[in-house]
Amino acid sequence: MLKDVESLKPAAKSFKLRDLEVFPNTILSPMDGVTDAPFRRLCRVLSGNRMGLLVSEFVPTNADEVFSLTGHKQLKFYPEEKPFGIQIFGCYPDKMAAAAKKIADGLHPDYIEVNAGCPAPKVAGKGSGSGLLRDLPRLQEILHDVRAALDTCEENIPLTLKCRIGWDDESINVLETLKIAEGEGVELLVVHGRTRLQGYNGLADWDWIGKVAAAAKIPVVGNGDVNSAECALERINTFGVSGVSIGRGAMHNPWIFGQIADAWEGKPAHIITAEEALDVFSIYYKFLEEEGRTEMGAMGRLKQLAARLCKGFVDDEAPGSRLEVRGTGYTTLGATPLSGRYPLCGDERGADEPQAASATGASLAGTSAAMEVRQTLLTAQTPEEFFERKEKLKSGIAKSLRYEPNRLVNLNGAKDNTLVFGNRYENR
Numbered sequence: 001m002l003k004d005v006e007s008l009k010p011a012a013k014s015f016k017l018r019d020l021e022v023f024p025n026t027i028l029s030p031m032d033g034v035t036d037a038p039f040r041r042l043c044r045v046l047s048g049n050r051m052g053l054l055v056s057e058f059v060p061t062n063a064d065e066v067f068s069l070t071g072h073k074q075l076k077f078y079p080e081e082k083p084f085g086i087q088i089f090g091c092y093p094d095k096m097a098a099a100a101k102k103i104a105d106g107l108h109p110d111y112i113e114v115n116a117g118c119p120a121p122k123v124a125g126k127g128s129g130s131g132l133l134r135d136l137p138r139l140q141e142i143l144h145d146v147r148a149a150l151d152t153c154e155e156n157i158p159l160t161l162k163c164r165i166g167w168d169d170e171s172i173n174v175l176e177t178l179k180i181a182e183g184e185g186v187e188l189l190v191v192h193g194r195t196r197l198q199g200y201n202g203l204a205d206w207d208w209i210g211k212v213a214a215a216a217k218i219p220v221v222g223n224g225d226v227n228s229a230e231c232a233l234e235r236i237n238t239f240g241v242s243g244v245s246i247g248r249g250a251m252h253n254p255w256i257f258g259q260i261a262d263a264w265e266g267k268p269a270h271i272i273t274a275e276e277a278l279d280v281f282s283i284y285y286k287f288l289e290e291e292g293r294t295e296m297g298a299m300g301r302l303k304q305l306a307a308r309l310c311k312g313f314v315d316d317e318a319p320g321s322r323l324e325v326r327g328t329g330y331t332t333l334g335a336t337p338l339s340g341r342y343p344l345c346g347d348e349r350g351a352d353e354p355q356a357a358s359a360t361g362a363s364l365a366g367t368s369a370a371m372e373v374r375q376t377l378l379t380a381q382t383p384e385e386f387f388e389r390k391e392k393l394k395s396g397i398a399k400s401l402r403y404e405p406n407r408l409v410n411l412n413g414a415k416d417n418t419l420v421f422g423n424r425y426e427n428r
Helices: 037-046 093-107 129-134 136-150 174-183 206-215 229-239 248-252 256-264 274-290 295-312 364-378 383-395
Strands: 015-017 020-022 026-028 084-089 111-116 159-166 188-195 220-223 243-246 313-315 323-325 330-332 401-403
Touching: 026 256, 037 256, 037 274, 084 093, 093 111, 093 136, 111 129, 111 136, 129 136, 129 159, 136 159, 136 174, 159 174, 174 188, 174 206, 188 206, 206 220, 206 229, 229 243, 229 256, 248 256, 248 295, 274 295, 274 383, 274 401, 295 313, 295 364, 295 383, 313 364, 364 383, 364 401
Parallel strands: 026 243, 084 111, 111 159, 159 188, 188 220, 220 243
Antiparallel strands: 015 020, 313 401
């Protein structure tokens, strides 16, 4: 039986962005090519409209001689997405400032965010994103000019910053970044606990995030490896952050924001059946259609979501499929936390730790059934065929399954319990 979630008592359930009270204290991390309007709207619906903050995919400013609001599809958002922020990136202070002013005056988001975190070579290698962490004076100039531009807008809106802890493990400078941000009027700092050279490998270093939170005069939101309400609780209580930002955890579990809100409100944890999970595709497809996606484009996004969600299907009656997460006062299904650098959350397991499902004794039949559901959906050729197959699955094999994202293997594809550095983009 699931334990009463009253034991989930975070030190903070909300944070303030100027006059805006943000509950729950969560952010859907912007991910290029993933967190577009259809996906953001899906997460908001599944959360019962309790999402915290939403942010756009990042918007480039370098290439435009004159920034245009009509030239960037990332700028589109819907009224129900608010409170909503637009994230911009670039390395030229004047262009960043001009873009921020046009966006603020023309679109009226709730805040503007500067990206100093993207590790992609085409971004960081050109001095934008996390490349700014190698040039803090330039980052300071950008923040200064953007804040000055926003001060001249019809509506004076907050400025926020998203950064990593540094370029590499030899040049961690996030505390210097914090000092600059506070000095230039930034009102919220989101810290991804990895370096730029680390990319998305290994585990985020929450010790550094905690140091930033302890030193900050503004709210600090931590980002990295948060994949459940239990994990959000542990991060908030252990490291003193004002909230958590969730990226890949939401890709595999778009219910996560509602699960956190339920826990903070003292509501019992909701067990998601496979049938309920399958119904998500109809909601998502509707949002894709409203966005103007082609049939094949929408089909591709349906299959991407199916591939992620089906990994979380498990046989509800399987022996060993319910395992208690020790030390949280809460029960997680199909995941066994063991010792590591930090108290482990959900899918964070070391290389020598047992995998969920098969290695823990959970049903191999459940795994086979999940694979059958996955293959049935992924081999559909048209949306019509996809939804016909979905309905047959709902009335058939899916009745024996539930959706449990906590059984997933590590979302970054590794099983590390220490920091591991991946591709090092030399001379960047």
